[in-house]
Amino acid sequence: MKLAQRSVVLCAACGLLVAVPRCRVATADAHAAAARGRAHLLERAYLPPDFDQEVFDAVWTTWEEPLRSLAERASLAERRRLAMERYGLLPRPDDPSRPLQYVVDGQGRWTMNCLACHQGQVRGMAIPGVPNSTYALETLTEEVRAVKVRQRKPLAHLDVGSMMLPLGSTVGTTNAVIFGVALMRHRDADLAIVRRPPRFDLPHHDMDAPAWWHYARRRSLYADGFAPKGHRMLMQFLLVEQNGPEKFRDWEAEFRDIEAWIAALEPPAWPHAVDAGLAARGAEVYRATCVECHGTPGRGGHYPERLVPIGEVGTDRARLDSLTAAERGALNDSWFGRFGADAASLPDRVEPVGYVAPPLDGVWASAPYFHNGAVPTLWHVLHPAERPVVWRRTTTGYDDARVGLDVEEFAELPAAKLRPAERRRYFDTRKPGKAAAGHDFAEVLDADEKRAVLEYLKTL
C-alpha cells in the first residue's frame, strides 16, 4: 500500500489517516477513543473465524488458468499477494502478509472485519473509509469452501450461509442489507435468539457500501435513511447465532470507540491539480442545480439530508422495496435503536418513499456511484444516456478524465460461458437490483456546464 506523500498524513495521536496535513480530532479524549476504535477494527475478532492460513494458502489451487500455473510457480509471499488481489484485500502497511479486511490471530485464524466492505483502495492506494469496490466475497467464500472440503475441515457460518443466500453477484457489491434481515429474523427486541423457520422469499439485491466519512454529517444511516445514527446500530454485523445477547452488551463500549473513529474520518483530497476557473463556474452550476438536495460541502456546510421520492430520483428501487415497515420498525424498536428512542428523531422515515441524497464530500474517491454501484464514473452520472449497459473495471485502474473507475464498456456479456469468478467481474445493469437508470438532474445542463460541474465535484 502506498500513501500519497502530499495529501495524506498519519496522525500520530489517533492513528487516523487524514487527508489534510493536520488531524482535526479536537480533544485528547477524542484522539484516544478514535485510536482505540481503529485498533478494535483491525485486531478484534467479533465473529467466529472464517478460515485458517492453511486454507488461504491453498485457494490458488481452485483458480482458472493461466493464474493457477502462475501461482504454482510463485513464492509463498507472491501467492498470498495474488490471492489478496483476486479477492479485493489490501496488505496492512505494518505486515503485508495480513490484510486490512480480516483479523488474523496468532493461530492463523482469519475473521472478517467491518473493513471487508468499508476499506478499499483508489489506484491501489488504501484510503480510510473508502468503500471496498474490489471485494469478491462470494468468490472467496466459494473457493475457501472447496479447499476446506478437500482438507476435511469444518465449514464456517458463511460457507453454509452462502448456500442459502447469495453474498454478492458482482465484485465490489454485497447483499449486506438482506444478511441483516435474515439474521434479525431470529432475534427478539432484546436480541435474544428466537428460532423461526428461514424465509425463502427474501428480496436479494446487491449494494455498494457508502463512504464512511459521511457519517459525521448524517443524522440517519443507509440509502433510505430509516435508521438513526448510533454506536449500537453499527453492531448489526455481529448478529451471527454464536453471538448471544450478552456479547452485544459486553462489546458496546468498543463500538463507541469504533464510532468515534468513523466519525473522525475526513474525505480525501483530489490528488491532482484542478482548473480553478472551470471549477468556479462549476460551483455556480452546482448551486443552481444540485445544492438543494446535496447541500454545501464540509463539516460546517449545510446538509439538508433530503429524502427524494423514488419517482423523482428514478434510480433502482429494489433496495427501497426490500424492507417492510415491520422490518424497519423491528430494528429501530430493538436494543440497536434503544427500543425506539433513537428513531423518534426521524418521524418521516418509518416508511421512506425514496433515497436520501448523500453528501458529495470526497465523491471523486467513492466510485462506483448510486447506492447499488451501477454507474462507474461521475461523467456517467452527468450523462445518463451514455451509461454502459455492461461494464467491467480494470483491477485497480482509475479514470482521471471521467473521474471514477477505469472500465471497459460492453453492449452484451461475452458469448462464451464464464466461470462464476469471472462472471462476477461484469456489472450487468439489466439484472434485477442493478439498474443504472435515473438521477437525470444534469439533463438540463449543456456540455460546458457539465464539464464545469465535473471539475467542481473534484474539489469537494
Ligand code: HEC
Ligand atoms: C458485507 C459488507 C459489509 C460489512 C462487513 C459491513 N458493512 Fe457497513 N454497510 C454495508 C452496506 C452495503 C451498507 C449500505 C446499506 C444501506 O444503505 O442500506 C453499509 C452501511 C453502513 C453504514 C451507514 C453509512 C451511511 O452513510 O449510511 C455504517 C456506519 C456502517 N455500514 C458501518 C459498519 C460497521 C461498523 C461494520 C462492522 C461492524 C460494517 N458496517 C460491516 C456493507 C457492509
Ligand code: HEC
Ligand atoms: C432532487 C434531488 C437531487 C438533485 C437536484 C440532484 N441530486 Fe444527486 N442524488 C440525489 C439522490 C437521492 C441520490 C442517491 C441516489 C441513489 O443512490 O440511488 C443522488 C446521488 C448522486 C450522486 C452519487 C453519489 C454516490 O456516492 O453514489 C452524485 C455524484 C450526484 N448525485 C451528483 C449530483 C449532481 C452533480 C447534481 C446536480 C447536477 C445532482 N446530483 C442533483 C438527489 C439529487
